[in-house]
Amino acid sequence: xxxxxxxxxxxxxxxxxxxxxxxxxxxxxxxxxxxxxxxxxxxxxxxxxxxxxxxxxxxxxxxxxxxxxxxxxxxxxxxxxxxxxxxxxxxxxxxxxxxxxxxxxxxxxxxxxxxxxxxxxxxxxxxxxxxxxxxxxxxxxxxxxxxxxxxxxxxxxxxxxxxxxxxxxxxxxxxxxxxxxxxxxxxxxxxxxxxxxxxxxxxxxxxxxxxxxxxxxxxxxxxxxxxxxxxxxxxxxxxxxxxxxxxxxxxxxxxxxxxxxxxxxxxxxx
Ligand SMILES: Nc1ncnc2c1ncn2[C@@H]1O[C@H](COP(=O)(O)OP(=O)(O)OP(=O)(O)O)[C@@H](O)[C@H]1O
Numbered sequence: 001x002x003x004x005x006x007x008x009x010x011x012x013x014x015x016x017x018x019x020x021x022x023x024x025x026x027x028x029x030x031x032x033x034x035x036x037x038x039x040x041x042x043x044x045x046x047x048x049x050x051x052x053x054x055x056x057x058x059x060x061x062x063x064x065x066x067x068x069x070x071x072x073x074x075x076x077x078x079x080x081x082x083x084x085x086x087x088x089x090x091x092x093x094x095x096x097x098x099x100x101x102x103x104x105x106x107x108x109x110x111x112x113x114x115x116x117x118x119x120x121x122x123x124x125x126x127x128x129x130x131x132x133x134x135x136x137x138x139x140x141x142x143x144x145x146x147x148x149x150x151x152x153x154x155x156x157x158x159x160x161x162x163x164x165x166x167x168x169x170x171x172x173x174x175x176x177x178x179x180x181x182x183x184x185x186x187x188x189x190x191x192x193x194x195x196x197x198x199x200x201x202x203x204x205x206x207x208x209x210x211x212x213x214x215x216x217x218x219x220x221x222x223x224x225x226x227x228x229x230x231x232x233x234x235x236x237x238x239x240x241x242x243x244x245x246x247x248x249x250x251x252x253x254x255x256x257x258x259x260x261x262x263x264x265x266x267x268x269x270x
Contacts, residue, residue, distance in 0.1 A: 018046075019046060019081055019082050020043045020044055020045060020046065020079075020081075021044040021045065021046040021047075021048075021080070021081060021173065021174050021206035022042070022043070022044040022067055022078070022079070022080050022081075022174065022206075022208070023042075023043050023044070023077075023078070023079045024040045024041065024042040024043075024066075024067075024076065024077070024078050025041060025076050025077045025078075026039050026040075026041065026075055026076030026077070027039070027040045027041075027042075027066065027073045027075065027076035027077065027078050028040070028073065028074045028075040028076060029059070029062050029066055029071060029072075029073060029074060029232075030074040035074075035231040035232075036059045036062045036231065036232050037059045037062055037063060037066065037231070037232040037233075038231035038232060038233050039075065039076065039233070040063070040076070040232075040233070040234055041234065042225070042234060042237075044174075044206060044208065045206075046081070046173070046206050047204055047205075047206055048206060048207075048222050048223065049197075049200055049206075049207045049209070049220060049221055049222045049223075050206075050207065050208050050209065050221060050222070050223050050224075050225055051209045051210075051211055051216070051217035051218075051220050051221035051223075051224050051225070052208065052209065052210045052211070052217075052224075052225045052227065053211065053212075053214065053217045053224055053225070053226050053227070053263060053267060054226060054227030054228065054229065054232070054235075054267070054270055055228070055229045055267065055270050056212075056229075057229055057230075058227040058228060058229035058230075058232045058270065059227055059229075059231075059232025060178075060210045060227060061178055061210065062232065063210075063227070063232075064096070064176045064178050064208065064210060066078060066085075067080065067085065067094070067174075067176060067208065068085065068089065068094055068096055068176055069085035069086050069088070069089040080093050080094060080174060081093055081173060081174070088174075092120075092170040092171075092172060093172060093173050093174060094172050094173070094174040094175070094176055095167035095168070095170065095172035095174075095175055095176070096167065096176045096177075096178070097160075097163050097164055097167045097175065097176070097177045097178070097180045098163075098178050098179075098180070099178060099179040099180060099182045099183055100183070101151070101156075101159035101160050101162060101163040102163065103151040103159055103162055103163065103166075104151075105150065105151050105152060106150070107150075107151075108147060108148045108149060108150055109138060109143060109146055109147055109148070109149050109150075109151075109154065109158075109162045109165075110134055110135065110138060110147040110148065112151070112162055112163075112166055113134040113137055113138060113162060113165045113166045113169055114134045114169070115166060116166060116169050116170055117134070117169060117170070120170070131171065132168070134165070134169055135147060137165040137168050137169060138162070138165050140165065140168075140199060140202065141161035141162070141164055141165045141195065141199065142161060142195060143158060143161055143162065143165070146158065155188075156183060156184055156188070157181075157184050157188040157191070157192060160180055160181065160184065160192065161192070161195070163180070164180070164196070164199065168199070168203065168205075171203075172205060173205060173206060174205065174206045174207075174208065175205050175206070175207045175208070176208050177207065177208070177209040177210065178210045179210050179211055179212065180192075180209070181193070181211075181216070182211070182212065182213075189213075189216065190248065193216060193219055193220055194246075194247075194248070196220065197220065197246055207220075209221070214260050214263050214264055214267070215251060215256075215260055217263065218240055218242075218256060218259045218260055218263065219246060219250065219251065219256075220246075221240050222239070222240055223237050223238065223239055223240060224237070224238045224240060224263060225237050226238060226263065226266055226267070226270065227270065228269075228270035229270060235266065235269075235270055236266065238259075238262070238263065238266075240259055242255060242256065242259070
C-alpha cells in the first residue's frame with residue numbers, strides 16, 4: 001500500500017474548518033430485522049471530496065439516504081454541520097444527485113435548474129438564492145448556450161450536468177451523489193469527472209460520491225470510504241495522496257494504478 005499520508009489541503013473559500021460536514025456516531029440502519037448499516041463511525045471534513053466503494057448491497061445508497069434524512073438511524077447519531085439531519089434538510093445544507101437525472105421533461109434546462117428556487121418560493125420558505133444564478137450554474141457545468149434545450153434534446157451527460165447545476169442552485173454545503181455517472185460511457189464519465197473536480201474546487205462544497213468504479217473513486221476522492229457487506233460496516237478510509245490538480249494523464253501513473261490495486265484487493269475481502 002502506498003503511504004497513506006496527509007490529506008490534501010482543503011479549498012480556500014470553502015466552508016469553515018472545524019465543524020465536520022457530517023458526523024456519524026454508532027449509526028445503524030435497520031429494515032425490519034435486517035441490519036443494513038451497523039454501528040458506523042465516520043466524520044467527514046468540510047470541503048473535502050469523499051468517494052464510497054463497497055460490494056453490492058453493503059449499504060452505500062443507504063448511507064446517503066441516512067445522511068440526507070430520508071431514513072432514520074436505528075441507533076446512534078448523525079449530524080450535518082452540527083445540525084440534526086432534519087434541521088440540515090430544512091436549511092438546505094445538502095443536495096442529492098442520483099444516477100438518473102430526473103429532470104422534468106417539459107421544462108428547459110434553465111427551467112429545471114430554477115425549479116428548487118420556485119418550489120421554495122411557493123412554499124414560502126426563505127431560500128437564499130445562491131451567489132450564482134441558474135444561468136451561471138449552467139455555464140459552470142459547461143452548458144452555456146443550451147439554456148432552452150429540453151431534456152429529450154440533450155445527451156445523458158448533458159442531462160446529468162443539468163441535474164448537478166440544479167443541485168447547486170441552493171448553495172448546498174454538502175453534495176450527495178449516488179452513482180451520478182454510472183449510466184454514462186467511459187469517455188463522457190471521464191470528462192464529467194474533470195468537470196466535477198473543477199466545480200468542487202470553485203464551490204468549496206463537501207462531496208460524498210458513491211461509485212462502483214475503483215478508478216473513478218481514486219481519481220475523484222481525497223479519501224475513499226470502503227464499506228464491507230453483511231452487515232454494512234466501515235472497513236477502511238483510504239487517503240488518496242495524489243496531486244490536488246488531477247488531470248487525465250494521472251490515470252496512467254504508477255501511483256494511481258497502485259491505489260487502484262490496493263482498493264481492488266481490499267474490495268475482494270469485503
Ligand atoms: N427499503 C428497504 N427495505 C428493505 N431492505 C432494504 C431497503 N433498502 C435497502 N435495503 C437493503 O439494504 C442493503 C443495502 O442496500 P443499498 O442499496 O444501500 O446497497 P448498495 O451498497 O448501495 O448496493 P448497490 O451497490 O448494489 O447499489 C441491501 O441488502 C438492500 O437489499
